[in-house]
Each structure stands twice: as C-alpha cells, then as structure tokens.
Amino acid sequence: MITSVLVANRGEIACRVFRTCGELGIRTVAVHSDADENALHARVADAAVRLPGAAPGETYLRGDLIVKAALSAGADAVHPGYGFLSENADFARAVLDAGLVWIGPPPEAIEAMASKTRAKKLMGIEPLREVTEADLPVLVKAAAGGGGRGMRVVRRIDDLHAELEGARAEATSAFGDGEVFVEPYVEGGRHVEVQILADAHGTVWALGTRDCSLQRRHQKVIEEAPAPGLSPALTEELHALAVRAARAVDYVGVGTVEFLVADGKAHFLEMNTRLQVEHPVTEAVFGIDLVALQIRVAEGARLENDPPRARGHAIEARLYAEDPARAWAPQTGILHRLAVPDGIRLDTGYTDGDPIGIHYDPMLAKAVAHAPTRAEALRKLSGALERATVHGPVTNRDLLVRSLRHEEFTAARMDTGFYERHLAAVTTSAPDPYAPLAAALADAHGRSRFGGGWRNLPSQPQTKRYLMAGTEHEVHYRHTREGLTAEGVRVVHADARLVVLEVDGVRRKFEVTRYADQVYVNTTALTALPRFPDPAAQQAPGSLLAPMPGTVVRVAEGLAVGAAVAAGEPLVWLEAMKMEHKISAPVSGTLSALHAAPGRQVEVGALLAVVQEEQPE
Template sequence: MITSVLVANRGEIACRIFRTCRELGIRTVAVHSDADATALHTRVADQAVRLPGAAPADTYLRGDLVVKAALAAGADAVHPGYGFLSENADFARAVLDAGLTWIGPPPEAIEAMASKTRAKQLMGLAPLTEVTEADLPVLVKAAAGGGGRGMRVVRRLDDLDAALEAARAEATSAFGDGEVFIEPYVEDGRHVEVQILADTHGTVWALGTRDCSLQRRHQKVIEEAPAPGLPADLEAELRTLAVRAAHAVSYVGAGTVEFLVADGRAHFLEMNTRLQVEHPVTEAVFGLDLVAEQLRVAEGAALPPEPPAPHGHAVEARLYAEDPATGWTPQTGTLHRLTVPDDVRLDTGYTDGDEIGVHYDPMIAKVVAHAPTRAEALRKLAGALDRATLHGPTTNRALLIHSLRHDEFTTARMTTAFYDRHLPHLTALAPDPHAPLAAALADARAHGDPRFGGWRNLPSRPHTRHYELAGEEHEVTYRHTRTGLDADGVTVVHADADRVVLETDGIRRTYEVTRYGDTRYVNTTELRALPRFPDPTTTQAAGSLLAPMPGTVVRLADNAKPGTRVEAGQPLLWLEAMKMEHKITAPATGTLTSLNVTVGDQVEPGTLLAVVEDELR
C-alpha cells in the first residue's frame, strides 16, 4: 500500500497531485530547485527536498537526485507528473530499482512510445528521411517530450537546416535529448486525442475524446471533452486505435493517444505515456479522479470491465503569463491576486504574492467549466474568466475569452490554424476608454486630493493625470462645477479610492480600482500611472531594440555585426526564456550601429540589446 508519494515535478501539476494524495490520506513530498525554494508546491507538501544544481531549468531533469530525495524523505512511491522526466524510461527504471513504486507505465512501454520516431514505427509509420520541395510544408519535431518545445514548421527548403538546429537546441534544453525528426505538416486539421487508463490485469479504458485544436506554437491553449462534431464511426475508430496502441506495449496507467483529424481521416501523432495537462476535462465528464485511479492501478487494483458513462461537456482554458499580441512573449513578475468564481475549477501552482519567473513554463493556471451542454460550458467558462480577478503580469485572459466566444469556435469549425487566421483580430480589441478616468478619480481619493471635495466659488484649473494604457499615453482631465464633477461629458455618480461609478448616455458602469505601485487595475484593464515630469534620462534613442522579456542570449545571427545593413523583421538574436527560444528581430530597415550583448548574457526586460538607425528617418 502506498503511504507517501514524491512528485518529481513542480508547480500546478505537483499541487494537483498533492490534493488527491491528501484526500486519500497519503503523505506528500515535494522536490524543488533553488528558484522554487518558496514555490506553492513546496509549501503545500508535507515535506520538501532541495535538488542541488546550478541551472534551475535543468534541476528537475536530474533523476538520480530525485530518487535520492525520495529515499531520504521516506517516500515509497514516485509520481512523475508531466514534462521533465515523466516519459523517461531510465528514470522509471531507477525508481523501480530503488525499491519504490512507479506511478506510471512500465519502462518498456515508455521506451516504445516516448520517442515519437519509435512510436510511429510501432504504428506502421515512418518519419521523412529526405525532404524535397514536393514534401513542403514539413514539421521538425523533438523525439522526446512535448508541449510545443523542439518544434518548427518549415515552408522553404532553405530554412530546413536552421529549423533543425533550433529544434535540437530547444529539445536538448527542455528534455535533455536533442533527437528530432521530420514529418509532413497538415495545415488545417483538428487535434483530437483519446484518454486511456489501463490496469495490470489487461483492462484498457478509452475515456472518450478531447479536442485540443486551439494552440499556439504547437502548445495547447483551450481543450474540451468530448471532441465536438465527430462522426460516430470516426470517434469509434479513434477509441479502437487508442486501445490497440495500449495493448501493443502492455500499457499500464494513464496515457493519451493523439491524432490529427483532417478530411474525415485520423493521422496518428504520438502516444503520451503520462498524465496530460488537459486531463481535468475528462475527469469532469466521466466523474473520475485520474490521479486517484493512477494510484490504485499502481497498487495493483483492477479496473471494472467498463468505464463510467460520460455526462455533459467540459472545457479548459490555460492562463499563460504571456502577451499574445507581441509574438506570445512570456511575462514575469509578481502575481498580486488570482481569484475565479466558485462554479469553475482552478488548478494552479501559484497563490497571491508569488513571483512568476523566467525559468519555467509560463502557465499560471487552468480554469475548467463543466455543464450539461457544450454551449453552456463555453458560456460558463468565458463568463468566469471575464469575472476573474487577475492582477500581475500580462496574460492571455482576454484572448481566451474572445476565443471561447468566437463564431468559428462556438460552432465547432475550429482547426489548429485558428490563431493563424484570427490572432490579429482577437488581440486588436480596444480597451475600455473610461478606465483612465476611473483610475484618476480613484487615485485622487486615495491620495487625499484636497481639491476633490466639491465645487468652489472661484473657477479653478482642471485636474490632470496621465496614464499609459495599451502602450499609449492618456491624459485625463476633470474639474468641479456647480453640478458636480465635469469629466468630458461623463457623469461621475460615485468615486472613492477603490470604486468608481460612471454614467455615459444613461448607462452606468461600476469600476473596481486596485493599485500596486504605479500599476492600476480598473476591472480587467491594466494601466500605468505616469509621473507629471518624466525623467529624460530614461528615454531611449529611436531605433533602440529592447529585450521584451528576461532571458539568456543563446544565439546571434551570422550577419548581426555593427555597421551592417539589416531589414525590418530580420532576425538579430535569440533569447531563451521559459524553455523556449524567442527570435528577436530588427525593429526597422537600416544600419545596425551597435550590438550590446553576446551569447550567454542574461538580460532583463527593457535591456538595450541593439540599435538600428532607421534609413527612413
């Protein structure tokens, strides 16, 4: 019987596994890098063990240290979570060799399926060994791991070598394995997968389907169960193929078989020999706790012959600390506050006041809604995200809301190219124009402005405040009159330090205002209070290329040398942040007059990377 579980992972998935363990009366052990010393998963576990290592991003890949930690803490079982070592057969063997229970499939099954090249061979498929013009576009893909890391779409043969190099580097960094392969790239299909659960007695459950078509950088953003609109015969075929794959490798535990569905046909992608990020939607529909089932299977329990019947529809949205409008650039900083309505599920590895750093995946949380129908589930989740309080780094929250309400998604016509088609529109929505006024009135109250009390007999100059909203400066003016505050035709019904009520054209709206330093949150809108007299020394020269995120300079372009002419959008260097490489391009066509970084440099947001003198100026 399992009495103590070490989770060889961090963040949200570690917290989620610990929750089930507590419910079952099982003690919990966390492991952590130095960067995660005070992370939430270390605080909610019964014990926490430090994993020594100079590079926080690589610490969780040290299987030998994880096994030592389990033995030192007295754990009798190890759960790998997802990512990191979760699909590493050598790690599974090391856990078993140490006399510990492995909460996962047999190492032989992991070996057969964890490498995507071997998995395809097992399913009677083979990757491309040579690429010609006729094969394009193709996808370069890491053989180990997932989550969009180590993947590149190639549309021109001239770009293939660079894509292979970048994919290998990213795969090595993320998974400790630089093997990549090439396969045809299906432009406009749906990503559909089948959740399986197998015991040691030969029973395999196919727990319905999930649609995970809404993706950015080949990483899922919104997932749902069941996959909507599939013909009954195709859905049955997917379940049959998934069960066949599980039997082929004598699978045990939870796993997922992934397909790309296009033109009514299913194309096998891979089998993930672990729990998936999106497992909560299957749990909601089938009324199961998949982690609890993993634990029971690991103890040798037999599954009933048939799984429970599904009920309703579930949809999950991943909240990322990133800016979709600027190439999905990851964001860092303090998560001041995160709350969601009580009628949805929140899985997160953060709590108020935690820091979102640069070393790991930028996912803050998963929000899951379950309802009798798909339409109700989508509406419920969009509404919950709209009402959520989310104060901290820039996130994809608005994008998620608008995606869930987009006609192509609500009518189940979405494909993996959804954001290729709609991202500019989904990120170009104008912010609330009255947010700066609400912030200004609340700030005046909070700062005890003596002139805010009411009308005076002598006319006075208007009060002025400045805010940055969506990258633009906004000047707010208001004055006191005989009839109250005059604010450019907007009626001020109420104003205090935390709450402002404005009326426009007979419609009243309430604004909740929260302050953190010079940052203001007005409902869901973020602004920055600007000083009355800006410091001229902080102004950057025209053509300055600033780091959009914290990260490490991992590559410089061959022609990135001062004095050379560059084209707007031409790559100059690459930053690695949160286990992904991010291309930094020239801001304009002109001459590269200075390059201020070298490979290996650590940079913070706003660091001056280079200067390009625009030839049009």
C-alpha cells in the first residue's frame, strides 16, 4: 500500500498528481530546483526537497538526486509526471532498485517504445533510408523525447542536410540523444491518439480517442475527446492497434498510442509511455481519475474486464505565456491574476503573483470543458476563456478563443496544418477602442474625488497615452462640475475599478485593474506611457533585439562584423523555455555589430546585432 509519493517533476503536473494523492490520503513530496524554490508545486506538497547543483533546466533530469530525495523524505513511491525523466528506463530501474514503487510502466516497456524507430519496427514500419524528390515532403524527427523538439518538415531536397543537422543539435540539447530519422510527412492529416490503461494481470483498456490536431511547432494547443468524425470502423481499428502496441511490450500502467489519420487510414506515429498533458479530456468523458488508476495499478490492483462508458464531449485548451503573432515567442513576467468562470476545470502550476521565468515550458494552465455535445463544450470553453481573468505576460488566450470558434474547427474539418493556414486570422484582432478611455477615466477618478481637476473656466482637456496591441493611443477627457466627461460618450460612472460608458445609447461596463504601468480593461492589456518619452530609449535602425529572455545557442556559421546579410536571413538562435527561436536579419545590408555569442544569457530587448541597411545607389 502506497503511503507517500514523490513526484519527479514540477509545475502543473506535479500539482495535479498531488491533488489526487491528497484525495486518496497519500502524503506528497516535491522536488525543486533553485529557480523553483517558491513554485506552487513546492509549496503545496507535504514535504519538499531541493535538488542541488545542476542548472535549472537540467535539475529535473538528475535521477540520482531524485531517488536520494525520495529516500531521505520517506517516500515509498515515485510518480514521474510527463516530460523530463518520465520515459527514461534507467531512471525507472533506479527507482525500483532503491526499493521504491514506480508508478509507471516496466522499464523494459519504456525502453522498447522510447526510440520511435524501435517502436515503429515493433509495429512493422521501417523509416526511410534514402530520401529522393519523390518522397517529399518528409518529416525529420528525433528518435528520443517528444514535445515537438528535434522535428523539421522538409519540402526541398536541398534543405534536407541542414534540417537533419538542426534536428540533431536540438535533440542532443533536449534529450542527450542526437539520433534522428526520416519518415513520410502526411499532408492534411489529423493527430488522433488512443488512451490505454493496462494492469499487471493481462487486462488492457482502450479509453477512447482524442484529437490533438491543433498544434504549433508540433506541440499541441487544443485537444478533445472523443475525436470527432471518425467512422466506427476506424475507431475500432485505432483501439485494436493501441491494444496491440501495449501487448507487444507487456505494458502496465497508463500510456498513449499516437496516430496520423488521413483519407480514412491510420498511420502509427509512436507510443508515449507516460501520462499525457491532455489526459483530463479522457477523465472528463469517462468519469475517471487516471492518476488514481495509475496508483492502484502500481499497487497491483486488477482492472474490471471492460472500461466505463464514455459520456459527452470534452475539450482542453492550453494557455501559454507566448505571443502567437510574434512567432510564438515565449513571454516572462509576473502572473498577477489567473481565474476562469465556474464550471471549467483549470489545471495549473501557478497562483496569483508567481513569476513566469525562462527555464521551463511556457504553459500556464489547461482549461477543460465537458458537456453533453461537442457544440456545447465548444461554446462553454470559448465563452469561459473569453471571460477569464488573465493579468500578466502576453498569452495565447485570444488565439484559443478564435480557434475554438473558427468555422473549420467547429465543423471538425481541422488538421495539423490549421495554424499554417489560419494563424493570421486567429491572431488579428480589433482592440476595444474604448479601453484606453476607460483606463484614463479610472486613473483620473482618484484625483477628481478630492476636488482637484475641474476649472471655473474652460481649459484644455486632460491627456493620457497608452500602448495597446503595439499601437500608441492618446485619449482626452475633462474634469467638470458634473464630473468626468469625454467627447462622443456619456460617462455614467467612473471609479478606480469600474467605468460605465454609454455609447450610441448602449451602456458598457469596463473593469479596470492596474499593476504599476500595466493596465487591464476587461480583457484588453494596456501600458501607460510617460507624458514625455525618453529619446535615449530608441534603438538604431537594423537592430536585432532579443524578443524574449534566453540563452544564445549558436550564431550563423561564419558570421562576423562586415559580413553581407540578406533580410530574413537567420543570424542568431536563442533557446528559451525549452524551444529554439530563430532571430533573422531585419533588413539587407552589412553586419556592423555582433554582441551575441554562444552561451550568453540575454534579457528581453537585449541588443544581439546591428545590420546597417544597404543604401540604394
């Protein structure tokens, strides 16, 4: 009987496992890096152990330290979560050799499926050995790991060598294993997966399907269960293939078998020998707790012969601290407030006031809606996200809302190329034109209530400037005997937190929240600008600025001051939040300064290089 569980992970998944452990009466132990000393998962656990020495990005990969932490804290079991060491057979063996219970599949099963090339061979599939024009497009993939790292789509044979090298470098950095392989790229395919659960007594459940087609950089953004629009025959085939994969390696525990579905056919991708990020949609539809079932199976319990019946539809959206309109650039800062309406499940590893740093994945939370039908679940989740309070770094919240309401998605006609086709449509927005005025009136209320501001004689209006969606807005208002006024609207009410405006006979409410110079008006984010801008803050034309904090991993080969570069040419690569980000030349010209060097850590806005634009003759 398990009495105390150490979670060899961090953030949202650690908090999620702790929640179930608490419900089962099991004590919890967290591990943390120095960067995570005050993280939510370290605060909510019954005990927490610091993992010393390693850099923040490597801390949770130190299996020896994690096993030592479990023993010193008196844990009798280890749950790996997802990512980090969750699919590392050597770590699983180390846990078992220490006399601890491993809440995961047998090491041999992990090993068999850890390499995508070996997994495909088990399913009778061989990777491409030589690539010709006839094979294009192809997908270069890392044999180890996941999360979209080490993956490249190649459409021109001349690009293959460079993409192979880039994938190897990224895979080595992310997983310590540079093996890559090439397979056909299925255009227009849907990413469909099957959740499995197996006990040690020969029972294997196939817990329905999930569609995870909406992805950026091969990482999932929106997932749902069941996968819509599949024929009963295809669903049965997917279940059978998933069970076959599990039985092929004598699987025990929770796992996921992933496929690409195109033209009514299923193409095996891989088997993930762990809990998936998107497991809550399966839990919602089947009315189960997969973490609780993981624990029971690890204790040797038997599953019923048949799984429970599925009911309704569930959709999950991943809220990321990133800017989709700027190449999905990750964002950092303080998460001042995160809340969703009642009726929505919110899994997160953050609480109000927590910092969002550069060392880990930028996912802030997962929002999950369950309803009797897909249409109702879509409406419920999109409406909740639209009304959610998200104060802090830029997020993909608006993209999620528009994606859930896009006609291609609502009609279940999406595929993995959704964002390649529709990114502009789901990131282009018309900011609320009255948000800056509402912010200014709320700010002005503090002074007007003490009697200052209004004049006996007409005077110039008060002026405020705000940055909204990258554009500067200037608004004007007056203090009068009757209170605050502005042209074109009637100010019905104004205080520091609520402004009510009547526009064309319609009353609108604006909730205003301020954190220093950051102002949130309903869901619109503004930055209050100083009255007199600092001219020294302007950068020289052609400057390459770091779009996010991170580490320079490499610069273009042979790049040096004096080199000729072309607009759009990749010059510098940054690593931030476990992803590589390419920084390209803003103009064509000559490199006049280069401040980036491999290994250098930079803050957002740091000057990486300067390109002096070529002048027309």
